[in-house]
Amino acid sequence: IDLAPQERGAAFVFQDFALWPNMTVKKNVSFAVSSLLEEPKLGKNYLQERKKRKEEIERRTEEALQMVNMEEYASRLPSELSGGQKQRVAIARAIATHPQMILFDEPLSALDALLREKMRGEIRELVKKLKMTAIFVTHDQAEAMAISDRIFVMSKGRVEEASSPKEIYWHPESKFVAEFLGKASWLSDTDFLRPEDITLTPSENAIEVKVKLLESQLQGGSYFSKASDGEKTYLFYDGTERKIGDEFSLYYSKEN
Numbered sequence: 001i002d003l004a005p006q007e008r009g010a011a012f013v014f015q016d017f018a019l020w021p022n023m024t025v026k027k028n029v030s031f032a033v034s035s036l037l038e039e040p041k042l043g044k045n046y047l048q049e050r051k052k053r054k055e056e057i058e059r060r061t062e063e064a065l066q067m068v069n070m071e072e073y074a075s076r077l078p079s080e081l082s083g084g085q086k087q088r089v090a091i092a093r094a095i096a097t098h099p100q101m102i103l104f105d106e107p108l109s110a111l112d113a114l115l116r117e118k119m120r121g122e123i124r125e126l127v128k129k130l131k132m133t134a135i136f137v138t139h140d141q142a143e144a145m146a147i148s149d150r151i152f153v154m155s156k157g158r159v160e161e162a163s164s165p166k167e168i169y170w171h172p173e174s175k176f177v178a179e180f181l182g183k184a185s186w187l188s189d190t191d192f193l194r195p196e197d198i199t200l201t202p203s204e205n206a207i208e209v210k211v212k213l214l215e216s217q218l219q220g221g222s223y224f225s226k227a228s229d230g231e232k233t234y235l236f237y238d239g240t241e242r243k244i245g246d247e248f249s250l251y252y253s254k255e256n
Contacts, residue, residue, distance in 0.1 A: 011094035017086040019078040026074040030061040064096035101133040185234045198236035206251040
C-alpha cells in the first residue's frame, strides 16, 4: 500500500486493452518498461548507464513481443490491429515489466468465441512458462474451468468457495456454487447430478427414471436436453434428436 504502483511487482491487463492510440506496438510496450527503470543520475558514468538502460528497455520489449508472437507488428498503431492482436500487445506490456503477479480483468470479453478459446489457452501457457502468479477475473464459467489451477467463486463481495476446478465442479460446498459453475439436476436439497452423470443406456446397478422431454437444444454433435419424471427435472446430453413430449428412460449410478 505504501509503495508507488510501479514498485509493487504487479501488472494489470485491462478488459478494453487500454493501449495508447498514438504509440506504436513497440512504443506501448517499451513505455511501460521505461517507467520502471530509473533514469541514471548525472555523473562520470552517465552516458554509459544511459546506454545500458536503453539496451535493457529494448531487450525486454523485444522479448515480450516475441512471447506473444507480435514482433512483426512492432511498428503498427493499435488502430491497425485486430482485437486479438491488441490483447496480445496488452499482455506483452504487462509481462515486459517482469511482475511477480498479473491481474487479468476479463481480458477476453471483447473477443469473439473462437478467439477467446484460443487466447485463453495462450494466456495459460504463457503464465506457466513464466512461472508467474495470475489472477484472472471472469464471469464465464467455462473459461474459469479451462484456465485455472484454483477457482474462487465470489458473491456479493465475499468468497463462497475456493478449490481446484475439478473439486469445485464435482463436490461444491453449497447449492449456490453447484448451480453457478454448471448445470445440476437436484435429487434432494443436497444431492445432485451433473449432466455427465446421466446416460440413456442401462448399466449394472444404474437407477432408471422414466421421463418426458421438456426442452432440447442442439449444441454441436449432441443435444442439451431437459426432461421430467413429473416430480424432478433432469438435465443431460443426448445424441438422439427427439420431439418435445417424447417419453423414454434415463439412467444414473447409485454412487452419484
